[in-house]
Amino acid sequence: MRIAVPYEDGRIFRHFGRTQQFKIYDTDDSTVLHAEVMGTDGVSHEALAVVLAGNGVDVLICGGLGDGAMSALQEAGIRVVSGASGDADAAVAAFLDGSLRSEGVNCSHDEDDAEESRGCSDDKSCGCDGCSDEDSCGCGGCSGEDSCGCGDDCESGCCGSCGHYEPDFDGPNIGKTVRVHYEGTLDDGTCFDSSYERNEPLSFVCGSGRMIHGFDKAVALMHAGDVINIHLTPEEAYGEADPAAIITMPIANLPGSEEIGIGEHVYLSAPDGQSFPVTVVAKDETNITFDANHELAGKALNFKIELLDVE
Numbered sequence: 001m002r003i004a005v006p007y008e009d010g011r012i013f014r015h016f017g018r019t020q021q022f023k024i025y026d027t028d029d030s031t032v033l034h035a036e037v038m039g040t041d042g043v044s045h046e047a048l049a050v051v052l053a054g055n056g057v058d059v060l061i062c063g064g065l066g067d068g069a070m071s072a073l074q075e076a077g078i079r080v081v082s083g084a085s086g087d088a089d090a091a092v093a094a095f096l097d098g099s100l101r102s103e104g105v106n107c108s109h110d111e112d113d114a115e116e117s118r119g120c121s122d123d124k125s126c127g128c129d130g131c132s133d134e135d136s137c138g139c140g141g142c143s144g145e146d147s148c149g150c151g152d153d154c155e156s157g158c159c160g161s162c163g164h165y166e167p168d169f170d171g172p173n174i175g176k177t178v179r180v181h182y183e184g185t186l187d188d189g190t191c192f193d194s195s196y197e198r199n200e201p202l203s204f205v206c207g208s209g210r211m212i213h214g215f216d217k218a219v220a221l222m223h224a225g226d227v228i229n230i231h232l233t234p235e236e237a238y239g240e241a242d243p244a245a246i247i248t249m250p251i252a253n254l255p256g257s258e259e260i261g262i263g264e265h266v267y268l269s270a271p272d273g274q275s276f277p278v279t280v281v282a283k284d285e286t287n288i289t290f291d292a293n294h295e296l297a298g299k300a301l302n303f304k305i306e307l308l309d310v311e
Contacts, residue, residue, distance in 0.1 A: 001027050003095065004057040005088045007037060009193040010200075012088050014265060014277035016065035017045040020210045021203075024055065025092050032092060039177075039203055042210070046072040053078060061091050061100070064267035064277065085265050167207040171220025173310055174207035178219055181306040186299060201308055212237050215303060222307040230303050237301045238294040245292035246281070257288050268292075 005012055006019035013019045019040060026034040043051050049072035052060060059079045073080050081100060084091045094100035167174060179201045183194040195202050204210050206220050214236030218228060234240050247268075251257050260266055264280050268290065282289035 001029050001058045002056050003027060003059045003061060003092055004052050004055075005061045005084075005092065006063070007088055010088060010198050011086060012061070012063055012084055012091055014063040014085065014267070016048065016060075016062045017069055019048070022052070023088050024057070027092075027096060030096055032089075032096070035089075037200055037203065039205075041205070042208065045069055049073045049076045049078065052076065059095070061088075061095055063265070167209070167216070167220070169207075169217045169220055171206070171217075173220045173222065176206055177203060177311040178206045179203045179308045179310075180219060181308060182215075183304045185302045187302065192296065192301075212301075214301075215305070218303075218305060219307060222305070224307055224309050227304065227306045230305065232301045232303070234298050234300060237299070238297045241293045241298040246289065247278070247292065248282075248287050248289040251283075251286060251288050254288065260288075266290075 003025040004022045005025070006016050007013055007021050007023040008019070013021075021037050021039045023035060023037050025032050038055065040048065040051065045066070046068050049069065052073070053076035057078055059081065060073060061081045061084050063083065063085055065073075065080075065082060070080060070082075081095060084100065091100060180203075181195045181201050183191060183196055185191050206216060209216075211219075212232070214230065214232035217236075218230045222228065260280055262280050262283055265277060266280065268276060268278055276292060278290035278292045279295065280288060281291045
């Protein structure tokens with residue numbers, strides 16, 4: 001049995017349709033025999049079902065996904081286990097031993113709250129209806145490999161997955177597939193991610209808009225074998241935290257929200273049916289507050305980057 005998990009930094013990436021890579025597990029139905037990370041090559045949303053089916057995937061373990069993606073996966077004969085979160089390896093182990101349960105919460109809310117929560121901050125405008133995390137377009141219109149749903153004019157590069165993205169930096173590695181090891185730390189020395197610890201190098205197409213800007217820009221100028229250390233301001237990383245992405249709503253309007261607690265990662269559903277990830281940051285007897293900002297928004301980041309090879 002082959003299992004796929006939307007993957008980022010050792011964890012389940014919370015939005016299936018915008019994942020940049022999957023971790024693929026080959027199993028004997030009870031034990032993982034082999035695992036590797038596979039890039040999506042810019043494919044998004046429903047088209048990902050075709051990619052997974054073409055790679056022989058039997059089961060998808062994921063967080064949130066829309067109705068269109070669910071239908072495409074089911075038509076491809078792929079079993080979906082949604083609502084998972086946290087460590088990817090642990091989720092697969094739980095699935096194999098029969099203990100994994102769907103715990104995701106899809107909350108419906110009115111259109112005004114949806115658009116507020118998905119709005120771009122002023123310094124990271126994407127030119128479409130709204131972005132919910134990183135540099136990816138949260139407009140929910142990505143229905144195929146060459147379409148990002150932003151309209152015909154996508155010169156701002158809001159979606160790394162569409163063919164119109166143009167990086168604002170130069171380097172010999174742009175357009176090439178690179179493989180890197182890296183360690184990310186905060187200014188206080190806290191390590192928030194390390195490919196060295198997982199022994200899993202990261203592969204991506206440099207300059208495609210799929211990585212945070214400062215990281216991508218640095219790799220564009222490196223040569224195979226180089227090891228560098230960089231410091232990124234929030235603007236070069238995940239941006240400043242956007243106050244408009246903090247949403248407080250009545251618990252009575254969100255069936256299922258009674259059971260979730262502060263610190264949990266869940267999903268809200270936008271009017272177009274697409275789900276986007278949020279974190280519960282406050283809750284009382286009547287209201288619940290969500291934060292749709294990336295957890296590293298507003299933080300300066302430090303990276304040690306080792307470029308292993310360039311294709």
